[in-house]
């Protein structure tokens with residue numbers, strides 16, 4: 205396909221996943237426009253300034269004045285901007301509703317008016333909450349049981365997108381596994397990255413609820429999946445939700461720690477397990493739909509993300525890994 209003439213708007217493109225996606229889109233020959241309020245600084249985008257085809261608008265998705273120029277001439281929107289994660293939404297509930305609900309709705313309506321072809325929404329596997337069968341899997345047909353404001357807002361907007369059909373613009377909801385792996389804007393408030401950082405730094409690590417399941421997916425793979433969903437024919441993706449990840453990459457927290465200790469065996473005594481028998485979130489996810497319908501296969505594993513962070517921290521590429529700029533909380 206000829207990607208050269210197409211402009212893709214990435215909301216939240218300065219963030220952890222967005223700044224990896226921008227690189228992949230530019231690589232494929234797209235014109236990439238990012239709108240971001242730079243809540244966590246500009247580090248994620250510094251590498252793209254001056255690259256032909258890249259354009260940045262510092263703005264807020266809750267403002268129509270910011271969105272109007274951002275949406276001009278856009279083929280597809282990838283909507284990543286949000287207050288991200290359960291803790292951040294709990295701490296800043298008003299901002300979460302304003303951005304994740306009101307901002308998303310405004311963006312969607314203005315994208316419709318601008319005749320955008322496809323609207324990709326970054327949703328989350330957190331929507332599943334606690335799986336009904338602790339020995340089973342959840343898939344896209346399973347009930348959604350959000351247990352946080354973050355997931356409630358994701359489920360609400362998803363339901364709106366999946367139920368509202370238009371001739372011009374088709375929507376796709378991507379339920380991401382928990383991300384790991386390197387990015388121009390690293391995040392250390394995510395399990396794999398945080399555990400790896402703490403053990404590289406030789407810190408005491410307390411693990412709560414080692415027996416609960418979560419799926420994980422590398423930032424590079426999440427970005428590839430977004431592009432596949434954006435480029436796929438309508439009859440494959442329109443008004444559908446897809447889990448994004450790999451069925452083999454579901455782990456209990458305790459297994460994650462063992463993977464990291466495999467790379468840092470001298471840190472075993474730093475790990476302390478704290479018993480917790482109840483966790484509102486426990487989900488092991490089936491990712492067959494995206495594999496069968498879109499041909500998506502994750503290329504990276506948790507071990508790859510762990511090795512990237514060990515190298516980056518040891519080599520000083522991330523100078524001050526405990527800095528607040530790498531956390532959303």
Ligand SMILES: NC(=O)c1ccc[n+]([C@@H]2O[C@H](COP(=O)([O-])OP(=O)(O)OC[C@H]3O[C@@H](n4cnc5c(N)ncnc54)[C@H](O)[C@@H]3O)[C@@H](O)[C@H]2O)c1
Pocket residue numbers: 215216217218219220221222239240241242243244263264265266283284285286287288289303307326327328329379380381382383384389391394532
């Ligand atoms: N990281 C994960 O594990 C994960 C898992 C599931 C879903 N997701 C979803 O993927 C998306 C990206 O997540 P991330 O990890 O890259 O988060 P992130 O916090 O690193 O990036 C979000 C970006 O959005 C920007 N932003 C926030 N509010 C804004 C506003 N009102 N206007 C403009 N920009 C704004 C921030 O400045 C930031 O750069 C989010 O929608 C998130 O819910 C992430």
